[in-house]
Amino acid sequence: MANIREVAERAGVSVGTVSRYLNGVKIREDNAEAIARAVAELDYHPNLIGRALTTRRTYAIGVLVASAANVFVSSSIGNLETAFERQGYSSLFIDFHGDVEVLKEKVRFLKRRLVDGLVIFLSEVDAEHLEFLETVGIPVIVVDNPVESGVVDSIVVDNATSAASMVGAMLDAGHRRVGVIAPSQETYVGRRRLKGWADAFEARGMSACTQDVRLCSPSKEEGYAAACSLLDDGEVSALFACNYYLALGALKAINSRGLRPGVDVGFASFDDFDFSDVMHPALAVVRQPMGEIIDMVASLMCSRLDGAHTDVGIRTLSCSVNVTDSIMGGLQEEQGSCATD
Numbered sequence: 001m002a003n004i005r006e007v008a009e010r011a012g013v014s015v016g017t018v019s020r021y022l023n024g025v026k027i028r029e030d031n032a033e034a035i036a037r038a039v040a041e042l043d044y045h046p047n048l049i050g051r052a053l054t055t056r057r058t059y060a061i062g063v064l065v066a067s068a069a070n071v072f073v074s075s076s077i078g079n080l081e082t083a084f085e086r087q088g089y090s091s092l093f094i095d096f097h098g099d100v101e102v103l104k105e106k107v108r109f110l111k112r113r114l115v116d117g118l119v120i121f122l123s124e125v126d127a128e129h130l131e132f133l134e135t136v137g138i139p140v141i142v143v144d145n146p147v148e149s150g151v152v153d154s155i156v157v158d159n160a161t162s163a164a165s166m167v168g169a170m171l172d173a174g175h176r177r178v179g180v181i182a183p184s185q186e187t188y189v190g191r192r193r194l195k196g197w198a199d200a201f202e203a204r205g206m207s208a209c210t211q212d213v214r215l216c217s218p219s220k221e222e223g224y225a226a227a228c229s230l231l232d233d234g235e236v237s238a239l240f241a242c243n244y245y246l247a248l249g250a251l252k253a254i255n256s257r258g259l260r261p262g263v264d265v266g267f268a269s270f271d272d273f274d275f276s277d278v279m280h281p282a283l284a285v286v287r288q289p290m291g292e293i294i295d296m297v298a299s300l301m302c303s304r305l306d307g308a309h310t311d312v313g314i315r316t317l318s319c320s321v322n323v324t325d326s327i328m329g330g331l332q333e334e335q336g337s338c339a340t341d
Contacts, residue, residue, distance in 0.1 A: 002042035002043065002044040003044075004018050004019065004022075004044075006042060006044075007035065007038045007039055007042055007044050008038075010037075010038035010041065010042060011031070011034040011035045011037070011038040012034060013031050013034065013035065017031055017035070018035055021035045022088070058113075058114045058115060058116055059088055059089050059090065059116065060089065060090045060091070060092055060113070060114075060115045060116060061084055061089050061090070061091050061092070061115060061116060061117050061118070061119060061301060062091075062092050062094065062106075062107075062110035062113070062115040062117070062118045062119070063077070063080065063091050063092065063093045063094070063118075063119045063120075063121075064093075064094050064095075064096050064103060064106055064107070064110075064118065064119070064120045064121070065077070065093065065094070065095055065096070065120075065121045066095075066096060066097070066098040066121055066122060066123065067095065067097065067098060068093070068095040070121075070123075071244050071245075071271075072121075072123065072144075072244070072271070072288070073121050075290060076121070076290060076293070076294055077093060079290070079291070079294045080119070080294050080297060080298065081093075083294055083295065083297070083298035084298055084301075086298075087298060087302045089116070089302075092110065092113065092115060094106050094109075094110070100129045100130075103120070104132060107132075107133075107136060111136065111137075111138070115138070116138060116139070116305055117138050117139040117140065117141070117301050117304065117305055118136065118138065118139070118140045118141070119140075119141045119143065119297055119301065120133075120140065120141070120142050120143065121143045121144060122142050122143065122144055122145040123143075123144035123145060123187065123188075123189050130142070130145075130147055130152075133147065133149070133152050134149050134150075134151050134152060139153070139301060139304035139305060140152045140153065141153045141154070141155065141297055141300060141301055141304075142154045142155070143155050143156075143293065143297065144156060144157075144188075144189060145188050145189075146188065146314045147314070148314075149312070150312055151312060152312065153300055153304070153312055153313065153314075153315070154313070154314040154315065155293060155296055155297060155300075155314075155315050155317065156188075156314060156315070156316050156317070157288050157289065157293075157316065157317050157318070157319050158316055158317070158318050158319060159188075159189055159192035159193050159196065159270075159319075160192040160193065160195045160196040160199060161196065161318075162196065162270070162286045162318075162319040162321055163192070163193045163194075163195075163196025163197055163199075163200075163240070163242070163270060163286065164195075164196040164197070164199040164200045164203065165196075165200075165286075165321045166196075166200075166240065166268050166270070166284065166286055166321050166323065167180075167196065167197050167200035167201075167240050167268075168200040168203065168204070169268075169284070169321075169323045169327055170200075170238050170240065170266055170268060170284075170327045171200055171201065171204055171206065172204075173266070173327050173328055173331065174331045175237050175238045175266055175327075175330070175331065176206070176237070176338070177209060177212055177235050177236040177237055177238075177338060178197070178200075178212065178236060178237075178238045178239070178240055178266070179212045179213075179214070179227075179230035179235075179236035179238070179239045179240070180194065180197040180212065180213055180214070180239075180240045180242065181214050181216065181223055181226045181227060181230070181239065181240070181241045181242060181246045181249075181250055182194040182197070182213065182214070182215055182216075182242040182246075183215070183216070183217070183218045183242055183243060183246070184215060184216070184217065184218075185215060189242075189243075190215070190218075190242070193242040193243075193270055194213070194215075194242070197213075197240060197242075207338045208338070209235070209338035211233075211235070211338075212230065212235065212236055212338070214226035214227075214229060214230060216246070218243050218245050218246060219245050219246075219249070220245045220246075220248045220249040220252070221249060222246070222249065223241060223245055223246035223247065223248060223249020223250050223252075223253075224249035224250070224252045224253045224256075225249070225253075226246070226249070226250070227239060227241075227249060227250035227252075227253035227254065228253045228256075228257075231253060231254070231257060231259070231265070237265070237266055237329075237330035237331065238265060238266025238267065238268075238327065238329070238330055239254075239265060239266070239267050239268075240267075240268050240269065240270075241267075241268075241269040241270070242269075242270050243269075243270055243271050244269070244270075244271035244272075246269070247269035247270075247271065247283075250267070250269070251267070254267070260329070261279065261283065261326055261329060262279070262280075262281040262283070262324075262325060262326030262327075262328065262329040263281075263329045264329055264330060265329045265330045266326070266327045266328060266329045266330045266331065267283060267284070267326045267327070267329060268283070268284035268285065268286075268323075268326065268327055269283065269284075269285055269286070270285070270286040271285070271286065271287075271288065272285035272286075272287050272322075276322075279326070281324055281325040281326045281328075282324045282325075282326065283324060283326045284322060284323050284324045284326045284327045285322050286319050286320070286321050286322070287319060287320045287322060288319050289317050289318065289319060289320070292317055293317060296315065296317070300315075
């Protein structure tokens, strides 16, 4: 088995330079490339226990997710693991099943494992239950939920603005009644996306009908039931589904009634995981910047662990709003307006 001295000889650098590289210290780019080649050629594996004792770091990051089955999370896990590996860190992934008490126990467990930092995907948990994160004592990054704190970083997207932009496009196309299927208002994401729907009407001096709102758990089954209810009422000419699972349920409801999204019913959704363009017309979707989120998580965590003194706070990334002809469905029929509540 190769040792660090052999890596240094192969790379043409000193043992100290190799040690600094392995410990995450920035070195000259040509030296870093030479060491990386030597490590690969010699199949060198550093002594992680000795490294941890020397640096007082385990080079492990705990990643907690509310549900590993969630497509937003599952699409992120592999890319996040790769991003951390590039920086010399391993990842420990744990599902806390959306339960705050389980989350607290898992955080304690990971701290006992001496992880260097924590990343928590929290779209389905309200931030008011997260005060305990301020006392964890290691860097914490929360994704999809803004935590007002001087010690916890948060990364969110512009949920309200993006939803308002999409629904606004539907109203500008000629719709007067756009039904919205939104997650529970107990969550930050649910509140912000529903606000965007309402903001689109307000910005145009139009009345948003409260009877066109359906709130439900973010699942395909509940999205289906909500869309069936809106379609059966017969008042809306378009639907806006506020997440991927609700969109799947809504599309199922449209199809089950012999209707076509984008032809008989206007349709748009928040979130797209590579299925919108299989429909005709392609579906209008709000896309979250998944690659940018992952890159920011990895770079921010590494800078925190390296002692960088950047401001701790909430960082908001922009989504892309992809408007297509699917918003035009249902416009052939004359529409009524909403009576003032």
